[in-house]
Every structure is written in structure tokens, then in C-alpha cells.
Amino acid sequence: MNIPEQDKELLKGLASEDRRAIEKIYRDNYPMVQNLILHNRGTLDDAADIFQEAMIVLFGKANNPHFELNCQLKTYLYSVCKRLWLKKLQQQQRLVIQTDDLEQVISVEEDLEQHEKRQLSFDIMENAMSKMGEPCKSLLEAYYIEKKQMQEIADRFQYTNANNAKTQKYKCLVRLKKLFFAQYKNTL
Amino acid sequence: MDDILLADTIERYIKGEMNDSEKTYFEEMRQKNPELDQQVVEQIFFLAELNKYSSLKNFKHSIHETVSKLVDEGLITKNSLRGTAKIIYLWNKHKRTIAVAASIAGIVSIFSASTISFFSNNKNNNIKPLVEKIKEQDDKYKKLEKEIGKLNTNSITPKIVKPRLESKFRATGFLIDANNNFIVTNAHVLNEAPHQLVIENSKGEQFKAISVYVNTDNDLAIIKVIDEDFKRLPAPPYSIRKGHTDLGEQIYTLGFPKQEIVYGEGYVSAKNGYNMDSVYCQLSTSVNEGNSGSPVINKRGEVIGIISSRETNAEGVVFAVKSSNVYNAIEEVRKNKEYEKIRITSNPSLKGTERVGQIKKVEDYIFMIKGN
Structure with a gap:
């Protein structure tokens, strides 16, 4: 699959913590994700939280030297947000997510596991720092x-x-x- | 070498600030001195973690600034004021009424105290859920040192070790399906773990799990083990009884009132639970905090109930959720397409085995439930 040059550039920008890249990714994708969350029993706040977490997942990926994007950035973000939201719904004991998937979805399980590991190390370090x-x-x-x-x-x-x-x-x-x-x- | 000098040396080494002869000398020392080598590996690992931490921290900061810009522009809408901002906002808003509220609170507390003593039959006051809150001990550093010693010391990037979950509580749960994925425990146990959930075996190995069903009405919950490292066992040797509970039936329980599995015996003393609640049956046995979610097994190897609570005012009066409720729970879980293939075992291979033999077969299927 052909990955748009722009997506690659954005990821590079993200890895170097470039604000313009962050802002562009938000502008291009946030409305789509907000739509997904709002149509699945989420609030505006949930949408903001989920997207933010997805950005951190993406940041983790972008920092990995072996990482190659194998789908469009948009598809990737949508898939991550959907999976994150599904997990949250499950934690709240609501088991089903219903979407007429207009967007293509890819499997992101492995990425999210990595993300959780990174998050755990981060929390431990933050905790140690606070002490x-x-x-x-x-x-x-x-x-x-x-x-x-x-x-x-x-x-x-x-x-x-x-x-x-x-x-x-x-x-x-x-x-x-x-x-x-x-x-x-x-x-x- | 003292800690500080060592930290300085290693940092210069990693950053490539050493000149060639110094570097050669340092690497020779690492070769000769395994202890030093281990410290270097540990320091490199730690600095990498610190580096990851700082880059994520900076990134989060950038995100926050971007988000607040976009909130101002209206691309992102947030409904609520949050966290401390919200509390301060409420405080300012209601400052003047606080004094009044405080005096009302005084009256209310007197009032509610009297209601409790008046309705002393109130379920929640007399029975006690059996989750044990624990505090893990801080002997972790030594164990870690050992683990780091085991790492391949020649490699610059040591493999990532799996962090252990610090749990605030301990309870019990047991496997119910042939594929070893689903575990039954109490709903009140999961209240203690809003963030993360793990099961732990008697060797202390933890495996990640998620909750798939929680019903506070009958205090049942089903969780699914999602950890890849979890080794599958043969199908559980017990079955789960569908029918009624027999008065006087001899039973035993296995659970984790302490960090090791504990056996207890007793009998079914009443067909209904507290206040004639037909979801539960009453047992005469001894259980403790941490026993919540333990299976109650009869001599034919059938699970007839799940330990839930005990009466605080009486000795040895224990309430267990009747096993038939598990079938209703499974029906609910199956409604989710992802889980429609869940299958409960129905052939007790324990029948006819004497007690000690039964326990040996059963104990591997019972786990601690932990989380935070």
C-alpha cells in the first residue's frame, strides 16, 4: 500500500515533538474520532481523552527506529481509538460497540500492549520522581x-x-x- | 568504585564522551569484573527508562498546549471543568453556604447513626465481603538485582522485564471453561480493581485479565485472561452444578486468605442466604478475607457455590452464591459475539477420588485475583 508522503513527514515531526505536526494530526483526524465516540455512548470529554491516548500510542510507535507505517495514518488512528474505546466500554461492563464501519480498521492489539508497558514504566518513574x-x-x-x-x-x-x-x-x-x-x- | 563516580563514568561512556584509551580501559574492566559489568547494564537500562520518561513527559506537555489551543478555537469541545479546576470552581461558588452545610452535616450524621442502629438487620452492616486489602512488601530491589544479573550482559539494550502489578487487595477466582480463559469471582472483588486486573498463581506469576461480566445483584463476575504467557491447562476437573443445593451436604473450599492456597471444610447449613435471599446458600465453615470468589466443592467434585461473604455477628456463618447463577452469567457473556464459544466443563473427573487427590487436581485451577 502507498503511504502518503505527508503521513511519513507527520510521523517524523511527531517523533521530534514538533508542535505543528501534533496540531496538524489533531486537525485532520479529531472530528472523525469524536464522531465515533459520540455515537457509541461516549461524551465529548471521552473523545478528548481517547484521542490524546491514541496520540501517545502513535508517539511511542514513531520513536521506534524499526517502525514503518503500513496503512494510512488516519486508518491507524481510527483503529487505535476504536480499540481503546472498546476497552473502556468493557471496563464499564458494557460489552458491545456498534459502528457501521465506514472507516477501515486494522489490528492494533500488539501496539496497545506495548503502549501499556510503556505507560506502566512511565507511571513508575513518575511515582519515583514524586517521592x-x-x-x-x-x-x-x-x-x-x-x-x-x-x-x-x-x-x-x-x-x-x-x-x-x-x-x-x-x-x-x-x-x-x-x-x-x-x-x-x-x-x- | 563508589556510586557517584560510577554513575559519572557510565554516563560519559554511554554518551561517547570518553577518549579511545579511556574507553578501552573501561571496557577491559567490564570484561574482568562481572559485578561492574552488571552495574553498567543496570545503569544503561535505567538511563534509557529515564530518557523515555522525559521524552514522553515533554510530549504530553506539547499535547496539552495544542489541545488548549484547539479548545479555544472550538475544534475540540470539552464539557466539564475537571480535576482541581472543578473543585476550586465549586468551592468558590459555594463558599458562603459551606458553614450552613457543615452544620447540616452534623445533624445528618446523628440522624444516620440512629437509623443504622434501628435497622440493624440491614444487610450491609451485618455481613462482610471477604476481599483482603494487602500491602506488598518492599523486598523487591534484591529480586530485581538477581534478574538483572540474569540478563545478557553483553547486550547494550537489556530485554524489557515485565513489571509486576502492585495490588491493593487479594481475592480468589477459579477457571470454568475448557479453554481456560474465563474465571469466576465476585462482583464486589472487581470494585477494588477499576484500573488493572491480574490473576496470580501460587508461584507468584501474574497474568493480565479483563472483566467481561459483572452483576452486583448476585455478586458474580466473570473475567477473561488475556495474557499470552498464560499456559493452558487441561479442562478443569470439576463441573458446576445446575440444580439445587442439598441441606447437610459436605463441602470444602480452596482459596487465598493468605498468599498461599488454603483448604477449608464444612457443610451446607441453610438453603437460603442472609434474609432468606435465594441467590445465596448458607454454609457452616471457616473463611477469611481473601476467600471471596473461592469455589465451594462437594465430594463428587461439583462446584456448588462461590464464597461471597460472612456474617460479622456470628462465628462460621458464611454465604455463597449458588452455582446455578453461573449459568445465567455465562448466557449473558455469550451474547457478545466474541465470547459466544465459551464452554463450561461438565464431566467431573474428580468423582470417586479421595479428598487429598481431589485437591491436588483442583488447586492449579484456582487463582488469586489482584488489581488496582
Whole structure:
């Protein structure tokens, strides 16, 4: 199947967290998904939530170097949203989703499983982060999330030099690691 | 090497900031020192996780900004104010009436306290669901270290280990169909697991599950195991009785009032449950928190009920959902096309086997239910 060049470009943009790509994907696909959710006992809020989660699934895919889109982006998003919504309905003990599928649907089970795994790791890390005190938390966020230079961080947190800030950062990192692994238990 | 120096060295190594001789030296050290090698692998894995975390975090932030822009434009509509925003909004709106409300609340609490003592026959006050809330212990770090030791230490990207679900409670459930997919438990058990649901065997292996049927009227729920790693067993050795319960029938139960399977014996002491509720039968046996969802099995190897609750005011008075309800539940589940092939086993191979032998055959089909 021929994948439109535009779709490939959008995915690249997504992988590099480009806002324009995010916005374009929303503009092109959101109405379709909102329609799906509203016709299946969902609310406007549900639609916003489901689409947002689908975007995160797509982001995970886009970041995988081996990933190739093998259907149109539109089809992919529709399939993911439909599956996510079906799961949500099942959790609410309503078992059936009824749609006259005008859109083509592909199987996304595997992707969603990957997505759940990623989400779980994310939650564990978030939890570990939330348990860190200050200034550790801000220090780690500045370095690993905002990607600031050590010198800039030293200035912001008023360390006398970048080296001291660095030592402190590693101390914090060791603590974060312990917290993270304390939750991240293997089931074999 | 101390932790901090090591963290620094490994980070420079990963980022490619070492010069050639330093790199060669470091790699030699890894070769010679398995302990160091393990720490490097662990650190690489952790930094990769941290990296994924930060990129997803940044991405979520971008999404939020995009969404609020599109909400302003009207492409996305949201109905409600949410979360803290909503609470603050309500608080501001009703600030002035709070004082009045507080005084009313005082009156109401006195009033409701008296109603409870007046209607002390109220079902919910006297019987207790048997889900046990648990707190998993924090001995996880050591186990993880072992696991990481087992990883292929030459590979730069260690394989992803399956995270274990932290559960807030423990209950019991048992397999009912020939294909080993569907498990019966209590509806009130699933109230504890609005987000994630797993079953766990006595080895501590967890498998993902989803709920496919919940009926709070007869406290029955059916969940489906969806984990690929779940190994199929032969069809369950017990059958599920369709007909009535006999008074005085000897029974036994198997469940998880603790982290290991526990056996209990007793007999059917009444044909109806609390307040003559015909959905349940009454047993005389001993059960505890965590027994919710345990099968009640007679000597012919038929499941005749599912443990649901016990009376708090009396010793050994236990209520079980009658097994005939399971058939109605299955009918409901079959209405979904995806599940129309579900088949309950009907030939008890336990008949004529003595008790200890029966238990050996049955125990593999009974699982802990956990979730959060």
C-alpha cells in the first residue's frame, strides 16, 4: 500500500515533538474520532481523552527506529481509538460497540500492549520522581527533562560551580534509581 | 568504585564522551569484573527508562498546549471543568453556604447513626465481603538485582522485564471453561480493581485479565485472561452444578486468605442466604478475607457455590452464591459475539477420588485475583 508522503513527514515531526505536526494530526483526524465516540455512548470529554491516548500510542510507535507505517495514518488512528474505546466500554461492563464501519480498521492489539508497558514504566518513574525531595527533583528535571547545561543549572540553583552541581545531580540520580527499581519488579 | 563516580563514568561512556584509551580501559574492566559489568547494564537500562520518561513527559506537555489551543478555537469541545479546576470552581461558588452545610452535616450524621442502629438487620452492616486489602512488601530491589544479573550482559539494550502489578487487595477466582480463559469471582472483588486486573498463581506469576461480566445483584463476575504467557491447562476437573443445593451436604473450599492456597471444610447449613435471599446458600465453615470468589466443592467434585461473604455477628456463618447463577452469567457473556464459544466443563473427573487427590487436581485451577 502507498503511504502518503505527508503521513511519513507527520510521523517524523511527531517523533521530534514538533508542535505543528501534533496540531496538524489533531486537525485532520479529531472530528472523525469524536464522531465515533459520540455515537457509541461516549461524551465529548471521552473523545478528548481517547484521542490524546491514541496520540501517545502513535508517539511511542514513531520513536521506534524499526517502525514503518503500513496503512494510512488516519486508518491507524481510527483503529487505535476504536480499540481503546472498546476497552473502556468493557471496563464499564458494557460489552458491545456498534459502528457501521465506514472507516477501515486494522489490528492494533500488539501496539496497545506495548503502549501499556510503556505507560506502566512511565507511571513508575513518575511515582519515583514524586517521592524525591527538593532540590533533587528540580535538579534532575532540569538536567534530564529540560536538558539544561550543567553550568546553567549551577547558576539557577546557586551552586558555586558546575562540578558541585554535577556531584549533587549524581547523588540524586542514585536515589531516583533506587526508588525506581524498588517498584519495578520482575515477574519472570 | 563508589556510586557517584560510577554513575559519572557510565554516563560519559554511554554518551561517547570518553577518549579511545579511556574507553578501552573501561571496557577491559567490564570484561574482568562481572559485578561492574552488571552495574553498567543496570545503569544503561535505567538511563534509557529515564530518557523515555522525559521524552514522553515533554510530549504530553506539547499535547496539552495544542489541545488548549484547539479548545479555544472550538475544534475540540470539552464539557466539564475537571480535576482541581472543578473543585476550586465549586468551592468558590459555594463558599458562603459551606458553614450552613457543615452544620447540616452534623445533624445528618446523628440522624444516620440512629437509623443504622434501628435497622440493624440491614444487610450491609451485618455481613462482610471477604476481599483482603494487602500491602506488598518492599523486598523487591534484591529480586530485581538477581534478574538483572540474569540478563545478557553483553547486550547494550537489556530485554524489557515485565513489571509486576502492585495490588491493593487479594481475592480468589477459579477457571470454568475448557479453554481456560474465563474465571469466576465476585462482583464486589472487581470494585477494588477499576484500573488493572491480574490473576496470580501460587508461584507468584501474574497474568493480565479483563472483566467481561459483572452483576452486583448476585455478586458474580466473570473475567477473561488475556495474557499470552498464560499456559493452558487441561479442562478443569470439576463441573458446576445446575440444580439445587442439598441441606447437610459436605463441602470444602480452596482459596487465598493468605498468599498461599488454603483448604477449608464444612457443610451446607441453610438453603437460603442472609434474609432468606435465594441467590445465596448458607454454609457452616471457616473463611477469611481473601476467600471471596473461592469455589465451594462437594465430594463428587461439583462446584456448588462461590464464597461471597460472612456474617460479622456470628462465628462460621458464611454465604455463597449458588452455582446455578453461573449459568445465567455465562448466557449473558455469550451474547457478545466474541465470547459466544465459551464452554463450561461438565464431566467431573474428580468423582470417586479421595479428598487429598481431589485437591491436588483442583488447586492449579484456582487463582488469586489482584488489581488496582
